[in-house]
Amino acid sequence: MRKNNTPPSGAKPMSKPKMNFSVLGRLVKLLFGFYPVLVPLTGVCILFSAVVSSLPPIFMQNVIAAIERWFESGDWGSAKAEILPYLAVLVVLYALSLASLITYTQLSAYITQGFLSKMRIRMFSSMQNLPIRYFDTHAHGDIMSHYTNDIDTLRMLVSQTLPQLLQSGMIISVVLSIMIYYCGWLTILVLAGVASMILVSKKVGGGSAKYFVRQQKSVGKTEGFIQEMMNGQKVVKVFCHEEESEAAFDEINDALYEDSRRANSFANMLGPIIMNIGNILYVLVALVGGLLLIGNVPNLSLSGKALSISIVIPFLNMTKQFTGNINQLSQQINSVAMAMAGASRIFALMDEKPETDEGYVTLVNATVAEDGTITESDARTGTWAWKHPHGDGTLTYTLLRGDVRLNGVDFAYEEGKQILHDVSVYAEPGQKVAFVGATGAGKTTITNLINRYYDIADGKIRYDGININKIKKADLRRSLGIVLQETNLFSGTVMENIRYGRLDATDEDCIAAAKLSGADDFISRLPDGYNTMLKNNASNLSQGQRQLIAIARAAVADPPVMIMDEATSSIDTRTEAIVQRGMDKLMEGRTVFVIAHRLSTIMNADVIMVLDHGRIIERGNHETLLKEHGTYYQLYTGAFELE
């Protein structure tokens, strides 16, 4: 499969991951679990065709023996009678082995793809259940490489390495048995030759590994440089800096060439070396065989047969087959090691602890009778209520209003590095609560806690009077709309992206939401309007336009509480005013948390909290805060920089 960082050579870098056989065991177990019938069937077919492909030397030995017997007389008729039965058996065996070969190659294609798909899906499913903390603490590139590089190593393992191991292992044992059966002396010679072969390839392989590691480093460096320069190409142009960057590039590029040349030289040499050691071993077997024949040395064999030309010749072929398969086997070791490293990374992701949810309070559609009693409803009523089962088996319903209270909240992402200290915020339904403060003051952290991306260390957060730890996460989040500064849209049409907020929204609902959030204007001017395809995180739109779509997406979900974290930072102030008007209309009677670094965005908030190093240092509305002549005042008059 195409991956992004293939080393520029046919050979793989021979990093030395630890052999962890329990991982291999788990993989094989999974494989059997996915295909309990097909996998053993494939194995049997592989073994069968391996046995058949190691038998020809026996037939050859017999045919040559027959030739030898009738050679002097030239009596083809008698020879034919002797040879034909052997060939007939061989034809039958061949037919069977061909059938099993076809079966196993077809099955293997099917199983490999199925296995990969199932692994991908499992990995993806486990990933969806991981807490946000996982994504915040792992680089996206690393997560992605599980799906590209690591899955790739599994493909190699299942489609090639495992069948190859089985096959070569089988052939080697069958051939070895035949060799011992025929002649012990020659077998010892072959084994000695194979040992020297392994030794040499280890030496050369080691040299190549050293340079491959270097090459990888060079590749990384070159790619880093290219990436930086291509991203800054416009700056290069503006500063007429072309020649300097060319010179810098040449230096790095030349270093990569040197390393790549060396690494590939070693890797390419391995093939001819192994092959010719095989050739020399072949000569040795011929010479020693000849010597044994001439010298009439008593044979050492299981068969008890005397050494003859009809044994030496097939033995030569077996030598080739034996060394060839040893070679095959040794090549697989590297890929087994790589697959195990890849698999253990994949398993690490799958074994990652999922987001826990011990909540039991759920959000239901409700109708409110005139006397104020709340009854649950199956249909969408537009009114929502928290369904709260109690220990004694009773149920209470609380109307969803959007009243959020933080009480003495402490929080730390990492132990010992407390971010929030004793934060208390009261947001009543319909209020707009704003947070201001420098980067790292803890603004975003507060919103992370309200929708439980992270759990608080101390204190309480109550939603409509219910501790949010008791609310099922899915229901809690459904009642909160979020719009973040980093807007991430999905590949698909504009309409689909807006509908992401509420999957059963009609086109009209989506367009209405877009109108409300001020996005309709530019969307309808796009070439395909609402059907315009967005790709690569909507790179064809401006950041401001992406934010508008994200706001429309949240608007269509129509949540009672909205969190806007720098949601309008990339929208110009004129458009923002339009958005604000729409949002105000949308959020009438609902609670909004706003984080913004542009003060004009938050000036009309009911409450403004000024955060500093995780503490609320000032609170009030615009007017009262200005009168206090504190931090907010300084920010407003420009005496302070917010970054």
Next chain:
Amino acid sequence: MFKTLAKSIREFKTPSIITPILIIGEVVIECLIPYIIANLINDIKAGCDFSTILTNGGIMALLAVLSLSFGAAAAITASKASAGFARNLRHDLFYKIQTYSFDNIDKFSSSSLVTRMTTDVSYVQMSYMMIIRTAIRSPFMFIFAIIMAYTMGGALSTIFVVAVPILAFGLFFIARKAMPAFTRLFRKYDRLNESIEENVMAMRAVKGFVREEYEKEKFTEASDEIRRDFTRAERIVAFNNPLMQICLQLIMIFVLYFGSKLIVTSSGSYIDVGQLSAMLTYGMQILMSLMMLSMIYVMITMSAESARRIVEVLNEEPTLKNPENPVTEVKDGSIHFENVSFKYSRRAEKYALSDIDLHIRSGETVGIIGGTGSSKSTLVQLISRLYDATEGVIRVGGVDVREYDMNVLRDSVSVVLQKNVLFAGTVKENLRWGNKNATDEELEEACRLAQADAFIKAFPDGYDTHIEQGGTNVSGGQKQRLCIARALLKRPMILILDDSTSAVDTKTDALIRRGLKEFIPETTKIIIAQRVASVEDADKILVMDGGRIVAQGTHEELLKSSPIYFEVYTQQTKGGRENA
């Protein structure tokens, strides 16, 4: 396409030519070895004395050593040739891209240029190595093995007339059938991975909207579809192996039967037992070379796409070129737009700029205000000829910008881009982009003007502080101020700040503007800003909307004459800025 690529081989022509020659040598020896082995076997069978066996064994060992030397030498030259070719390709690509105009860069996008210079070059390097090693090896192996088989086995080699076409046709058929499917599938697979990346990046949105199950369903469906398609294609390819097997088996049975018949009937005079096993070896060699050829075919087809993408970059003509007798001096900082209209591509229907008539005197300060997409940035990028106007003329210092030497023009017109970047290196190194000969004093002076000196000195390493790639270790406001300082070091006649102080607080912003006014009064300054406060004391303010200048004048004039300006102003100051 190959012509363009071949130009990058240059000094690596020698190893590129030597490699196939060495490989041919290796192939000849490899085809001789079975012949010697056959003799060896016959010697043993005939019960020859040990010295004859030793002679043939010696020849064989010698051949093995020779083959080893050829092989090893070819390994070295092939690696040199392919690594060198890749080096030259990267070099040519990089140099070519340096000649690109903004237009060209926009066309490819920087991420696609990165892929072309890295992944695509790797693929071409691999293919090139394959071509000079295996693509020569296989046909020669095929021919020599057939010649040897015929010379030695005579009538026995007729089996190849049957086996070779079967395999060749089969392999070709499989490759033809599976290849297009695979190219399509790889793209699909890339898209699947892109969708995973999208999901990972948008995880907060996924969880916020409780769409985990929805995402799982979507992914399962996509993954399953890919599995089905891949399985279908893989199952076609899976016939390669049995096909090869059936040909080998045919040869084996044929050679065993007719071979023994020939030996027995001719009493070993036509062929002997030794030739029997040699025929099998040749059969293997012939079939393997066909197999390799089909692999090369697949490999080359797969990398052809990469090659195409590389050639695309190499053949792209820079859209902007220096005039023949360029003007090499910019007289003053005056700017004139005369009936200028601009669109980004000839095919675009909408003009990004229409009917711009604008006259700026040298030394003036001009502010530009306008909503997102009003083409403010486009307007200023025409001044230093980062793009050419579609219609009309732009004059700087009284001369049409197209008549200047581009470097001269760009050194006189300094643009601080909106999407600006710092590069990995020290603060000093970054600043010296503006002027590589600047003294430390000059650096500090520029930084003082850009209000950057104080925070730089507060860094533990001061001006030698290392900036990470992309400037990630300084704040947005600091980055912007460093970029301004870097632009100031050019001592330009025209300085353009494209939304360059958006992350800087208002007070510092004002200080920067005051500094510019006091210390470089003769420089023409153009300031694009979101904040009215950043432009209100300019000599002239332009209000842009939909690619047109809808109003121009001073702050006071515009408050009266331009409803847009008035709206923006009141929006930004409502709530009593007077109090402040």
